[in-house]
Amino acid sequence: RKEVEQDPGPFNVPEGATVAFNCTYSNSASQSFFWYRQDCRKEPKLLMSVYSSGNEDGRFTAQLNRASQYISLLIRDSKLSDSATYLCVVNKASGYSTLTFGKGTMLLVSP
């Protein structure tokens, strides 16, 4: 089983739609979780951390289910500028440690 698995997509949605991405991870000892965003031919950038209680940042909501080893990202009211690849990222240990990246889910938002 891959350490971090994501549906590669692409997810094609119209502007204004709500879209959800899921991710599963294999290491039950994983400590921290993130969603990064990567635009075409650009470097990854942190979108948001994912907390056990779930967290929201504007139109973005992240959820974590430790029992199922499952992370989700919900984007409401999609914008054209949301088109990108969304990377699910897991840190095996707290603090400094190497991140394990999923291959990403591509989102294409159309007018």
Next chain:
Amino acid sequence: GAGVSQSPSNKVTEKGKDVELRCDPISGHTALYWYRQSLGQGLEFLIYFQGNSAPDKSGLPSDRFSAERTGGSVSTLTIQRTQQEDSAVYLCASSSPWEASDTQYFGPGTRLTVL
């Protein structure tokens, strides 16, 4: 302030040649990471430096790959006798002891093409 910088942005080389890729982390960031991303693939961890500790080299794919970090700042990734399968984007990231989370900030990457 300035972000992570990498040079060169693009490198084309012939099979069998050695290449050096440079990373300049954000000032004050004690942790530095190298990853590579092949076409259509996820990021693959290569090596991790934290302060003056021995680096974590567990991700280096072969002994042709090496990296050093001088003075706790700039890092150089060296690939000897390059092969076509080394073609990828090499990304450097750094992180800060002052961040509440272990956020990594990425540089723009070096796109390596081995002919």
